[in-house]
Amino acid sequence: MFTHLGYAVQRCTSQLATGGTGVAVCRGTVPPGAIVSMYPGTIYLPYEPIFFASLANPFIFRCLDGTLIDGNDKHLSWIIYRSCCQRDRIGLYPLGDLSWLTKFPVNPLAVGQYVNNQSTRFAANVAYQEFGHPRRLFLCH
Incomplete structure (x- = not known):
């Protein structure tokens, strides 16, 4: 950098x-x-549910258009982000970076x-x- x-x-x-x-x-x-x-994280469009992921979560960022970004790298937020990255792949290639969930992001x-x-x-x-x-x-x- x-x-x-x-x-x-x-x-x-x-x-x-x-x-x-x-x-x-x-x-x-x-x-x-x-x-x-x-600000990395799971992106929620205004109509998508986020109730459980938002409980006691100080890392929810609200954009001007109502989009929410969950930047929490722990607990349920961690599980949801990892799950989405594993689900959304093109062959062997993930579409998301999982390294920001660690202490040493790429x-x-x-x-x-x-x-x-x-x-x-x-x-x-x-x-x-x-x-x-x-x-x-x-x-x-």
């Missing part, structure tokens, strides 16, 4: 007293406007669910930004 972007982020203990796990820049400097992480940006919000002691130094992607899959040669 550092070689390509000039900075690297990682999960660590939060500086907030009640923050638990957080995300920090461990090498380099992040330029303004750069992407520092993504994609170093897949730590967005651990980014803490501002507090009275620390101002926010990152902001959530929703972005879409095309619904069509283009294969390159």
Whole structure:
């Protein structure tokens, strides 16, 4: 990550007293406007049920269009994400990355669910930004 972007982020203990796990820049400097992480997880469209997965789950992120992303890497959320990745395959190739469920994700940006919000002691130094992607899959040669 550092070689390509000039900075690297990682999960660590939060500086907030009640923050638990957080995300920090461990090498380099992040330029303004750069992407520092993504919010991985199971995506629920507004009409899909999420009741049981949402119980006592602080990792549910609501998008502006009503879509929900469950970024919890434990408990029922972990089981649902793994199940969907095993189900949604093209032959031997999974369509989802299971490594973000571990302590060492292959994609170093897949730590967005651990980014803490501002507090009275620390101002926010990152902001959530929703972005879409095309619904069509283009294969390159």
